[in-house]
Amino acid sequence: MKSRTFLLTLTLFLLFFYSGILLASVVTLKSNLDSSKDRSLREHYFIASSYAKDLNALEKRGESAESGVVSLYRSYFDFYSKQKVILTIAKDGRSIANDFMEESHAFPLSPVISKKAERLVSMEKVENKEYISVAGNLPAPYDMYTLVYYYDVSAIISAWSQMTVTLFGMGMLFSALLAICLMLVLNRVFKPLQQIRTASKNIAQGQYGNRIEVKGHDELAEMAESFNHMAEEIQSQIQQLATAAQQKQQFVDNLAHELRTPLTAIYGYAEYIQKVVRTEEDKLFATNFIMSESRRLQNIAYRLLDMATLRENKLELSSVGMDELLREVEQSLSMKAAEQNISITYEYCFDRLECDADLLHSLLVNLIDNAMKACGQDGVIRVVASLENGYKVISVQDNGRGMGEDHLAHITEAFYRVDASRSRSGGGAGLGLALCQQIAVNHGAQLSFSSEVGRGTTAKLTFTSC
Amino acid sequence: MATIFIVEDEIPIHELIRRNLQAVGHTCLSAFDGKEAIQIQAQKEVDLILLDIMLPELDGFEVFQQLRGTPTIFLTARSSLSDKVKGLTLGADDYLVKPFEMLELLARVDAVLRRTKREGKSFELDALRIDFERRQVFLHECPVECTPKEFDLLEVLVTNRNIALSREKLIELAWDFDYAGDTRTVDVHIQKLRKKLDMENRIKTVYKMGYRLEV
Known part of the structure; x- marks a missing residue:
């Protein structure tokens, strides 16, 4: 593109430039020659008339016309040859009286001019010199004599050709300068394109951080800006994809681990019963483990299924009374709370909530269950439904062991455990909060957590959509 | 152990x-x-x-x-x-x-x-003593002649004692992996061991499974 633009611009420019030069020089030459012709015609007329007058005067003094013509010619020739003008005279097409002028032999014979007043103007080339020749008869009664006037224009023509050469030489020089300048300008103009090319190549190779430097406010700068914007979008989307892929991988890894441990136990105890067990007591011991581990697998399967259904199905929201909702939650947890001597208080300052009663119930039970695990014996849990900035908010606060910042970001991921050993001493399949998160998303609500190690954790559900 | x-x-x-x-x-x-x-x-x-x-x-x-x-x-x-x-x-x-x-x-x-483990490995049960280093078996402190395969089988039973081993597993562990013989061979060797070493009560047949050395 660049070289094409360069060649095209240069060619067009040179074409017009040289045509201009050519035209100007031709016009100059033509007007010079025209004016020379006019002058020659005038001079010829003047010479012819004065020649006739002088001839007449000589005849009156008694000299014959023949000798008079010759003697007059001599003086005329001498006089005019100083002015780059050569005269020849002929009688009826025969040259006379020019024997003494050697150079005049070279001149062609003057044409015979039949009509009296007619004069012939032409360009003649004699001995490498250009002449304008004007041939005409002398006025009557001497019209048998033809006077030819040669005006030397080689100076004009050589000056013209010299000027033309100079012009073309200058033209060459300017063309070279122009080519260089054009190249520089084009380089400057095309530089952003070059940058974009490099940047897009780099991006294609996976270096998504590449950006173009934006200068000025022209179209190219705008293009660079939009390119940068595109690169940014691509970068962020690739980032998102990478994160999503990583989370998926994490999920699969965790799932594999979650499945592997109970399977190891189940297989191992079955093998134990088959090969080792000799007493009923041992058999009971082993079957207990097989059952509890199978239950664990079942839990995981059900939770995963729940999440899958939640993702696909649309909710049917209805207006649910808070008193009713919290009463049911309280009922399903009161036994467990009493066992561990945990006190749970419920407060609410709005009456109704648009939600799916069953799902929200299981979400709250899950959150409170987690809170109970975190605080253990004699804990205190507050469930508060309040209004914040016009949004309905339900929060669950506990005074349990809490956790660090780094864990908070991950706790809603499936199978994530705060304890690196992934131990299940607290029980559960590791999918509770992932499920809560899914339910919250389906309600158009935000689930957020804040925590302080040793002080407790607060889970906050903000309904931003209603 | x-x-x-x-x-x-x-x-x-x-x-x-x-x-x-x-x-x-x-x-x-x-x-x-x-x-x-x-x-x-x-x-x-x-x-x-x-x-x-x-x-x-x-x-x-x-x-x-x-x-x-x-x-x-x-x-x-x-x-x-x-x-x-x-x-x-x-x-x-x-x-x-x-x-x-x-x-x-x-x-x-x-x-x-x-x-x-540094110390020499041996195993004692009832009147039986097995020296794994020297590959010798003593019953009431009298040496008992055993074929190499019998000794290998005994060693497998002892190291996996109290665990039932199928005939296939016993062949895999005591013979070579690619042993193409009949599982009946195992029965024959077990019978010989029981007789020679007075272990009728120790090497038990596990129904539909195989054998187990009970200690």
Whole structure:
């Protein structure tokens, strides 16, 4: 593109430039020659008339016309040859009286001019010199004599050709300068394109951080800006994809681990019963483990299924009374709370909530269950439904062991455990909060957590959509 | 036999390993997290550690580095090559990925113990004494002639005592893997052992399974 633009611009420019030069020089030459012709015609007329007058005067003094013509010619020739003008005279097409002028032999014979007043103007080339020749008869009664006037224009023509050469030489020089300048300008103009090319190549190779430097406010700068914007979008989307892929991988890894441990136990105890067990007591011991581990697998399967259904199905929201909702939650947890001597208080300052009663119930039970695990014996849990900035908010606060910042970001991921050993001493399949998160998303609500190690954790559900 | 230290936080698996090791005659010590493992290790002498990698408090690799010197087998659910390589380059004696079969665990435990235990290995039961170093069997302190295959079979039964072994498993362990013989061969050898060594009550036939040396 660049070289094409360069060649095209240069060619067009040179074409017009040289045509201009050519035209100007031709016009100059033509007007010079025209004016020379006019002058020659005038001079010829003047010479012819004065020649006739002088001839007449000589005849009156008694000299014959023949000798008079010759003697007059001599003086005329001498006089005019100083002015780059050569005269020849002929009688009826025969040259006379020019024997003494050697150079005049070279001149062609003057044409015979039949009509009296007619004069012939032409360009003649004699001995490498250009002449304008004007041939005409002398006025009557001497019209048998033809006077030819040669005006030397080689100076004009050589000056013209010299000027033309100079012009073309200058033209060459300017063309070279122009080519260089054009190249520089084009380089400057095309530089952003070059940058974009490099940047897009780099991006294609996976270096998504590449950006173009934006200068000025022209179209190219705008293009660079939009390119940068595109690169940014691509970068962020690739980032998102990478994160999503990583989370998926994490999920699969965790799932594999979650499945592997109970399977190891189940297989191992079955093998134990088959090969080792000799007493009923041992058999009971082993079957207990097989059952509890199978239950664990079942839990995981059900939770995963729940999440899958939640993702696909649309909710049917209805207006649910808070008193009713919290009463049911309280009922399903009161036994467990009493066992561990945990006190749970419920407060609410709005009456109704648009939600799916069953799902929200299981979400709250899950959150409170987690809170109970975190605080253990004699804990205190507050469930508060309040209004914040016009949004309905339900929060669950506990005074349990809490956790660090780094864990908070991950706790809603499936199978994530705060304890690196992934131990299940607290029980559960590791999918509770992932499920809560899914339910919250389906309600158009935000689930957020804040925590302080040793002080407790607060889970906050903000309904931003209603 | 040997004192084996089990460090594993999953109670069902911990219990399973412990019971199996005890069945074949090992003494077991237990720890459920990294810190506890280090405390117990400092107090007691152990021959082998079975160490889980994902442990509360301190992970298996860290525990291993602090307990340097004791033979160790890593037990883990992590099966990635990099984890295996890390475990083995740290100097572990073996690396076992869950889920594993108990017989495999026992075989590996045995292999490591054979490599690392210094004292000569012998086994006594009733009037029977077996010297594994010299491959000799004594009944009432009188030497009993055994063919090499009979001795191999006896050794397999003793190392996996209290565990029922199928005829196929016995062939795999005592004969070569590619032994193409009939499983009837096993029965014949077992009969001979019972007679020669007076073990009718010790080598039990397990219905539809195989044989078990009960101690």
